[in-house]
Amino acid sequence: MSKLKKFLSTILIVGVVITCGFTKSVEGASVYGNSNSNISNGGYAVANGSYSYIRSSKTYKETKGANYYYIYRTYKNGSTKKQIVNNAAEEPYINVVGNYMYYVGVYDSGKSYGIYRVKTDGTGKTKLISNYGYNSIIVKDNYLYYVKESINSSNDEVASLCRYNLSTKKTVSTLYTTTTRYIDDMSLSGDYIYIVATGSNNSMVYKINTKTKTRTTVYKYESGTKEESYIDDMVYYKGNIYYTVYNDKDPYNENDDTCQVYKVSSTGKNNKLLSKYFTTSINLYNDKMYYINTNDSICSMNLDGSSRKTIKKASENQWHHVINIANSRMYFGTIAFDQYNGLSHSIYRTTLSGSSMTKM
Template sequence: MALPIITGFDKGDTMKRILTSIFAFMLVLSLLTGCGKKPVIPDDDDDPIPTEFTAKVIGNTSGNLMNGGQYAEAGGWVYYSSETFDESTLTIATGLFKMKSDGSSLVKLADGAYRSINVVGDDLYALTQDGVFTMKIDGAAGRILPGISADPMGMILVLDETIVFLTQSGEIYRNSIDGKNPKELADVNAYGFYYQDGWLYYGINDASYTIRKVKMDGSSTTDVSTGGRDFVFADKRIYYRNMMDNANLYSMAMDGSDVKKISDVDVNSINTDGRKLIVSSFTGVRVLNFDGSDDTVLSDEYAVTLSIAGDFAYFVSQDFSPQHNKLSLSSGTLENILKVRRIDPQNDVVMGSGISDPYIVRMGDWIVYRDSGELTKGIYKVKTDKTSKTKLIDAYAHNLTLIGDWIYFVNDSLNNYLCRMKIDGSEKGVVIDLPVNDFVMKDGWIYYTDLNEIKIMRAKMDGTLISVIDDSDALGEIKLSQDFIYYQTIGMEAGNFGIHRIALDATRKFTYLDDSIQSFIVDTEWIYYTTKVSENELPMQIVRMNLDGSQSVVMDYFDEYVNVIGVGDGMLYFETWKNEAGSVNRMNPESGQRQLVFTSDLRNDHTVIFENNLITLKNNEDGSVNVYLSDLDGNNRLLIVE
């Protein structure tokens, strides 16, 4: 189990914005429902909290809450919000779980995403998109607390029967658990807070990086320091990132005096297990004594946030497709804990290269396509006579390949992993549990671009025997012709954006062009590509070049944008567009004669050639799609999917 995927962030921004993409929706929802309104303070404010309030039970540690609060430990149990792999649907689901501190006795408590988890006695509290949620620690009696107008993207801290929370504007309030005693503690724009020895310390989003403290009855507001962010409490001191010194690790006394530099490493997250400091930096996850000595790198993975429970640190590494990690603080052992089971190794080999396209493919009477609508997302199949439309998987996907009776695809809902399923939707499985951009297949091998390594790799059809084909910065489309891969590289150095090829056995690498190529296709004898004529966006041109690169000729010039589509019945098909208007056209490669096939909204349309037909996938504003089928000359155009 692991933390939810947390996107990269600037720790100079509001800490409370550290969230998974799941919580991006929460702000909109809270605005619509009004849960971000300021609490209404009763006229007769009989404050039950004395000035010298002392909390007996505190719901979570400062380090965990400052890092998002997805983990909390109490009574030998770890309570956490995590993503898990659903093998039946090839998707990731999120839930609330508990387990013993040693990782045993795992129990799922609820579905959904939770943050700022607090545990007080037999009660658990957490932020959700609907407000402050509470349940018993056995999962019973779950409900939303009334009268607590907390920002669902913020922070809560439960102290006995009192809850402290942020509004959407960053003001700090407290209330009783029953919601009947609201009290404003700080009218500021705060990113976080924590209780220590009768004071509530809080950090302000201002140019000075101010840290203040206030009594729990709202009195005695006192400046503690400036220049510090993302503070935690340990060893009777405050540890923080000094934003006036490159976010280096500092500490100070509880009143802001006795400032000490602990490390000259810039850190992005701080936590503690009570015995040592655990911090993350661009050099990895480090553990060190409170005085900065014995600084040791436990892992070279870059942690976005850092939670501590028991003898383990839990974090998500910063990568194109983040890895969920559990790090032993004693041994340094690192484990990827979002366990995605791959398909079992297999001996069967499907010969040929299959039929591929980023969005839509056809085999015989079947059309297989992807839909990216929020309510309609998935991979579907439908017959060319409009019948038997079937949803095969409920996931965002791209790069579909039909080979044998299998559909291989990149699963955008599962970290861009390469997956497969039977054409009837059965036997779903993960082939390569690494982020893939594009891939082609031939004779039992998969050739793909790895989004982490930015290299061309190859693997067997069951995902085994992975090796590097080309270590160039290849990140564009891969095209297959005979025994060669054709591709583009992405970057700023010479040769990038041009067309390259390499043999399937990783030999005979060849660069055709060091130019900015907009689109290209590879036919049996020719490469067709589009490029700008000059540094200006327009005009553009279509160029034909033979496969050894020895000859090239400009086929035509265009005062509009142009992409090549493919070759069918001896004709080159291409699309042109400018402003709102576009069209699909074809050209005789020998004579250069052009012919309009049909007009199209090319900002949203994708047209391909399959089996003497043109198939067009039209993306609607809501992400849903329509599918059209026509002859190669544009006649007999039929709406297959409405």
Template sequence: MKKNIGLLMMIIFGLALLTGCGSSETASIGMLKQSGDWIYYTDTKAEALYKMKADWTGKTKLADNFASGYMVIQGDTIYYSGMNGGVSKIQTDGTGAANVVDVGKESSYGFEVSGDWIYYSTKPGSIYKIKTDGTEKAKIADISSFEGDMKVSGDSIYYADGISLFKMQTDGTGVMKLLDNAVIHAVEGNWIFYGDKNQKGEYENVNRMKTDSTGQTKLAEGVFTAIDGNSLYYSKDGWLYRANLDGTAAEKMNKVKMWNILDIHGEYIYYGEYSGAAYRINLDGSDKKQFE
């Protein structure tokens, strides 16, 4: 099930009303993703990568000395940002650890995985692609005012150049300006989900438009959180809402305020508190479980 969590994988919802127990045995979750029947997560205290079944059994350590702020799971492979700012990978059974992208002395903004390719960007504004096996590295573009805001879908790369949103082909050709004063959140099918940038430099509202920039529509007042399947999630006044992808049938999901959302998968929300404690709850706020 494809999903997109908002910028930096953490969306601020307000002060937590729930407090972690602070026990030395409590996991401090850095990042988390559910893929199929498995939950993959990092424990920053243990500096390790773990997996656990969605029924809370089968907890297994996959790797030690693991510190990463971002990961993508594709099939049986986990791609993650490495300690050197590049991109590394490991199989979901903990084998086959390897470095794929070495940025050397450059600083990396981040990466996207699409099919057999990894797309990544380095400061001050170069975009590259490389096969997932580490071959066929090629520079796609140099962008003067690029700050890492990029999504890849099909044969197109959607990116921000300064305050404007552009798209181009994955070979760097066909550059097209789409919109000004916008931040890109997700690309789903023929639709781009984006936010407006106000005069204070803050992003607001949840909007969508077609990938050719037509059909621009405001969907909701609030902050984009995630897309999971055919549902759009956003926060408003500190609460989490779910709506159809066209913004209709919006509903408040629960009565629990959360500090940050780590992942939304099916009927589950994974969220963390300022203390580092992390929990899973159902969309209605019931059946709260803490990671240990």
């Protein structure tokens, strides 16, 4: 399920931060299409060498269904902007590996989504998968991981985590299938993919071997009978899983929401609360955590939850959302009401300290 769609359907607006990081793996041999944190936040931006690829604020086409957006390539300082595609989805989940960019795009006059591949110079665009359910995608080396949605013979909704070979252009394995949960955030590290699978009473963090399909439970969050409570963000970073638990105790009270951030090892040990304060849309970069606070402002803190500070305050009638970091620049979304109470959605670039702001 699209994180933006899920959140907007419940409280209209949310703050998120887009952090686009490195694509070169610390393992040396493997190349990742984007950072786990960026994918968790919609994949609006990614770094690849001296270039950054960013979804634009400007729409190419507005439809009654989904809007079409541009993806631009720029040098890391923001210069020499080049259009790569003009059919990116609102949350495009951009990945770049080698000479190709992968993203979720829009087609059929905004009625459908697909997974696309295009050369990094904007040529040779190909639709790899049609009728996609607008979920996240993530690429490592020659494989793309995606969520397939379908209906079985019993008329149940089925969600399947799949592995797609980019050379043969075929789905080669199904790693996990469920009829009782939806599959949300995914993170990759080595031979493992970590996912959140959320059901009616609990959220599971699973660790799945991408070769053997062996699945283990890293953490189980019991929401019980609470009105709305689930694991919202989940990011694998340097041997640990960082996740947030969102809880809306009273759906009629807009001021009682909580969202606390935790850390647990990738083996499921040492689960720890890092901060009791409202923390959402987490993005981990260079041993810092960037996030949105209860005032919809962009903030940072240390990985142990200390030294929380505000980087960019949200002004009146404005909400920051989605943080990505590419080439040490932060890209974040802003949703604002205009004088006629209409909504506008823009992407901005700033430094990690928030000292400048440029609309993309």
